Amino acid sequence: MSHRSFSVFRKIFSEFSKLPLRGVAIKQQTAYTHKSELLASLQQVKTFHTTPIVAKDKITINLIDRKGEKHTTSANIDDTILDVVLDNELNFESFGVCEGTVSCSTCHVIFEDGVYSLLEEPLMDEMDMLDLACGLTETSRLGCQVYLTKEMDNCTVTLPREITDARDV
Amino acid sequence: STDPQICIVGSGPAGFGVAQSILKHHPTAKVDMFEQSPVPYGLIRRGVSPDHQDVKNCIHGYERTAVLPGFSFYGNIEVGSALSLVELQAAYHAVVLCTGAQEERKLGIPRENLRNIFTSLQFVGWYNGDTNHQDVNVDVGGRTAVIVGHGNVALDCARMLLKPTHMFKNTDISSEAYNKLMKSEIKKVYLIGRRGPLQMACTRKELAEITDLEGVVTQVDTNVFTPAVNQAINNKDLKRRKQHRLVKYLMKVANVENKYISKEFEIKYLRSPHSITTNDDVTIAGINFNINKLEGDNVYEPLVTSSGELEHISCDLLISCIGYTNKLFDPNIPYKGGKMVHDNGRIKPAQSPGLYASGWCRDGPLGVLADTSNSSTQTSTSVLNDIDDLITNKPSCRGYKDILPTLEEKNIDVITWHRWQTIDEHEVNEGRKVGKVREKLLSEESMIEVSK
Numbered sequence: 001m002s003h004r005s006f007s008v009f010r011k012i013f014s015e016f017s018k019l020p021l022r023g024v025a026i027k028q029q030t031a032y033t034h035k036s037e038l039l040a041s042l043q044q045v046k047t048f049h050t051t052p053i054v055a056k057d058k059i060t061i062n063l064i065d066r067k068g069e070k071h072t073t074s075a076n077i078d079d080t081i082l083d084v085v086l087d088n089e090l091n092f093e094s095f096g097v098c099e100g101t102v103s104c105s106t107c108h109v110i111f112e113d114g115v116y117s118l119l120e121e122p123l124m125d126e127m128d129m130l131d132l133a134c135g136l137t138e139t140s141r142l143g144c145q146v147y148l149t150k151e152m153d154n155c156t157v158t159l160p161r162e163i164t165d166a167r168d169v
Numbered sequence: 170s171t172d173p174q175i176c177i178v179g180s181g182p183a184g185f186g187v188a189q190s191i192l193k194h195h196p197t198a199k200v201d202m203f204e205q206s207p208v209p210y211g212l213i214r215r216g217v218s219p220d221h222q223d224v225k226n227c228i229h230g231y232e233r234t235a236v237l238p239g240f241s242f243y244g245n246i247e248v249g250s251a252l253s254l255v256e257l258q259a260a261y262h263a264v265v266l267c268t269g270a271q272e273e274r275k276l277g278i279p280r281e282n283l284r285n286i287f288t289s290l291q292f293v294g295w296y297n298g299d300t301n302h303q304d305v306n307v308d309v310g311g312r313t314a315v316i317v318g319h320g321n322v323a324l325d326c327a328r329m330l331l332k333p334t335h336m337f338k339n340t341d342i343s344s345e346a347y348n349k350l351m352k353s354e355i356k357k358v359y360l361i362g363r364r365g366p367l368q369m370a371c372t373r374k375e376l377a378e379i380t381d382l383e384g385v386v387t388q389v390d391t392n393v394f395t396p397a398v399n400q401a402i403n404n405k406d407l408k409r410r411k412q413h414r415l416v417k418y419l420m421k422v423a424n425v426e427n428k429y430i431s432k433e434f435e436i437k438y439l440r441s442p443h444s445i446t447t448n449d450d451v452t453i454a455g456i457n458f459n460i461n462k463l464e465g466d467n468v469y470e471p472l473v474t475s476s477g478e479l480e481h482i483s484c485d486l487l488i489s490c491i492g493y494t495n496k497l498f499d500p501n502i503p504y505k506g507g508k509m510v511h512d513n514g515r516i517k518p519a520q521s522p523g524l525y526a527s528g529w530c531r532d533g534p535l536g537v538l539a540d541t542s543n544s545s546t547q548t549s550t551s552v553l554n555d556i557d558d559l560i561t562n563k564p565s566c567r568g569y570k571d572i573l574p575t576l577e578e579k580n581i582d583v584i585t586w587h588r589w590q591t592i593d594e595h596e597v598n599e600g601r602k603v604g605k606v607r608e609k610l611l612s613e614e615s616m617i618e619v620s621k
Binding site: 066091093094097098099101102103104105106108125127128129131132133134136137138 | 223374539540
């Protein structure tokens, strides 16, 4: 079973088995139909999560924020990059605003060449959103769509730089 | 008090982006957000299609910002009439304009004021429950609709007419629009633009949401896929990737044989609106288009010239989706090429320090949420860099306290965040009763009444 299909399977499984699902946003599906339920969940945990929380093997991921600052984090295998940002409360500005539903491009991240080639090809909906990302590169992905694997230990993931130049002055 | 008093005009993505960023980096800042409508979120509420609910997830982030101690929301206050910009600038160290691009662009052709001709602002506002556009009388009893424009808004409008209406049942579509669209007789929708496929402003995703519909056949005159276009789309240019993927997709889905056709979706190119035709001087009967030619060596940005020939297309409904323009908020604010003249969000002229802008009112009505986020990050960085100097220069600013007498004098019923939460809860509860995510209130009066 490929990694992605495993992830999908696990998500479906968790829906039925009531694994401690912390969050709302599952690809192609919003688990909460009413906002009051969502808010109730937010009050408890203050954040959402795209994958179920279970004890997993840890790896180290380095994230470089929009200002160029490096954050070294401990991350769970099978989590997404978006999960890592949320779990470590990195509070990156305007990151993951559609909550992992592949409806925006704000969790755009850039991988190192070697790591990028390890990743599965992006699906059509991710490609559509990447097309709209600011500062698109050959190794750009959406953070909500990339699941961590053992091979990614110690890799560095970079957010596109904050735009600080004056445009059309 | 020497805490920064910052005022944001407008509560759409640009306004909340600036608020979020300022409050994150300056914990003692006081951020007051003014909104002309009683309800917040701008185009996220009034613009985003009812079947794109996921896009609205950004609201959850705005809600977390709105409950921060430094944040206040003051709805139902129109800056420009209830309060002047001068008054705001006197009361606040910094004023950030996030008012969007609110003016509709008209076709500018003869007989545009006939019945059943709308701008996207009117049509989208109508089905999205925008209180400003509930008086439009959309007639979907005819067979053919023409949509002018090749952007995502044009596709949103086309989708409302082509997608089975029952698929909008659980969304926050206005009930009025839903009931009317359920009886729609529209069987053919034209999407007409003045240039070629490589110039389409829409995204592949939005196009696919129509071409993937069961029973809808997509028709394109394949002559527009010229050898030059065919060559261009195979270039590996990241900056053009969106365009190349769109055209490749279009070639794949165009004119595919379909056994069970219920509706037709025809995309036409090289047509500029010329004049509206009518049989009775009251209702639209059709529209004449100038047929264009594309010239020049640049396949991406060709020169558009008229061939001198006209084509008439009969239709019963016309929606022009040719974009918005910036409403000149204040005659002293300098505009150039549809964009504000600014330095990293600081509005020139220099004689009014402390005036900033972000989002579409600054950059023009282009781009997606990520672009507006960038704009807001940039502007809030400027505000934070300047704030100490602004406080030194205007130590007497007391923010809302200075504004309150004017609001009281003018008897303005201010909608606070708490009152909006009451409206929000009401709308969600009313929606729940009929299985919708939300039932929007359709008048400002009813919103104000519910919030009491």
